[in-house]
Amino acid sequence: xxxxxxxxxxxxxxxxxxxxxxxxxxxxxxxxxxxxxxxxxxxxxxxxxxxxxxxxxxxxxxxxxxxxxxxxxxxxxxxxxxxxxxxxxxxxxxxxxxxxxxxxxxxxxxxxxxxxxxxxxxxxxxxxxxxxxx
Amino acid sequence: xxxxxxxxxxxxxxxxxxxxxxxxxxxxxxxxxxxxxxxxxxxxxxxxxxxxxxxxxxxxxxxxxxxxxxxxxxxxxxxxxxxxxxxxxxxxxxxxxxxxxxxxxxxxxxxxxxxxxxxxxxxxxxxxxxxxxx
DNA sequence: TATTGTTATACTCTATAACTATA
DNA sequence: TATAGTTATAGAGTATAACAATA
Numbered sequence: 001x002x003x004x005x006x007x008x009x010x011x012x013x014x015x016x017x018x019x020x021x022x023x024x025x026x027x028x029x030x031x032x033x034x035x036x037x038x039x040x041x042x043x044x045x046x047x048x049x050x051x052x053x054x055x056x057x058x059x060x061x062x063x064x065x066x067x068x069x070x071x072x073x074x075x076x077x078x079x080x081x082x083x084x085x086x087x088x089x090x091x092x093x094x095x096x097x098x099x100x101x102x103x104x105x106x107x108x109x110x111x112x113x114x115x116x117x118x119x120x121x122x123x124x125x126x127x128x129x130x131x132x133x134x
Numbered sequence: 135x136x137x138x139x140x141x142x143x144x145x146x147x148x149x150x151x152x153x154x155x156x157x158x159x160x161x162x163x164x165x166x167x168x169x170x171x172x173x174x175x176x177x178x179x180x181x182x183x184x185x186x187x188x189x190x191x192x193x194x195x196x197x198x199x200x201x202x203x204x205x206x207x208x209x210x211x212x213x214x215x216x217x218x219x220x221x222x223x224x225x226x227x228x229x230x231x232x233x234x235x236x237x238x239x240x241x242x243x244x245x246x247x248x249x250x251x252x253x254x255x256x257x258x259x260x261x262x263x264x265x266x267x268x
Numbered sequence: 269t270a271t272t273g274t275t276a277t278a279c280t281c282t283a284t285a286a287c288t289a290t291a
Numbered sequence: 292t293a294t295a296g297t298t299a300t301a302g303a304g305t306a307t308a309a310c311a312a313t314a
Contacts, residue, residue: 005173006245007155007166009264010148012191016268017141032141033304039139050272057146059306064274086272086313111140117267122259126267129260130143133251134150167281184295193283198297220290220295 017114024110028103029073035107037066038092038100041076046089048081075099151248158244162237163207169241171200172226172234175210180223182215209233 021032030038040055041047047055053063067090070076075096081087092100115123155166164172174189175181181189187197201224204210209230215221226234249257 004265004268005166005170005241006248006261006264007148007151008170008190009261009268010144010151012268013264014141014144014148015191017144021141032139036139036142048272056142057149058304060273061275061307062305065304081272084272084314088273107139114140114267118263122263125256126260126263127140127143129252129256129263130140130147131138133248133260134138134143134146182295192281194296195284195298196282199281215295218291218295222296 017111020110020114021107024106025103028099028106030070030075030099030103032107034066034070034075035100035103037063037070038075038096039104041090042092042097042100046079046081046091048084048087049090050087052090070096151245154244154248155241158240159237162233162240164204164209164233164237166241168200168204168209169234169237171197171204172209172230173238175224176226176231176234180213180215180225182218182221183224184221186224204230 018032025031025035036056037052040052049063049067050060052067053060056063058066067076067078067088071078074093077091077093078088079091081089112123115126118126152166159165159169170190171186174186183197183201184194187194190197192200201210201212201222205212208227211225211227212222213225215223246257249260252260
């Protein structure tokens, strides 16, 4: 029986996971948050910055800084949005796609290493439960 | 099958949990982090600030600010540590104990509400799995 | 009038470095 | 020399308010 609060456990689980994913993503020059932005941008239809921000649950002003950083690394590009000139269509560059192709398996491997503290049959269950809670 | 990363899920689960625990703790004038500090201080032996910080995995300079706030609310007291005058013995006040007595059940109820999105038999399993991962 | 992106600004949380008093 | 508490400071990460361009 643990007396540790659920909030403490969630926070420290995230910190511990980052110890695995951080080094796994470092070779590709991005962190977990940036990979999240790349994943959202990698959509069939080009998204506006605001649409991308909403899907990640972050503020649109935060998205400005994220896109600035990823654009500076040559991983995403801002283009004029067809049909609404107020919007930017944010898209992956070729280098952005290549980074995704390498970084996604790397972070999945890091997640497996993190979850290896659980018995085999509980890992999927844990991940699915977390998914249902969010 | 979810394509959302584990890091995203942990972060947003913590955010969603806070939507339950925040209002649950508000009547007692504390937040989840402060309840964590109170819980650690509520030990058989009086702890030094540094011991309390280590048990929570936070920096000792952060603990200074936490104890400052809780002392300002009259929930904890700094006393000279018997045997080592470099240390503060931090202890719950009577009001701190009363706050714990009321706030702990309130936050437990909030945690149950948060976990109610899971089928009954998975709730304990999820909590235990999280505990093993930290 | 409302929306998108942007900038300026501020607030929270946290840590590092340096000081002080003790050990 | 080393440790506990403290202060000053700085760095993430995030949000709110206000502005320009466009709808």
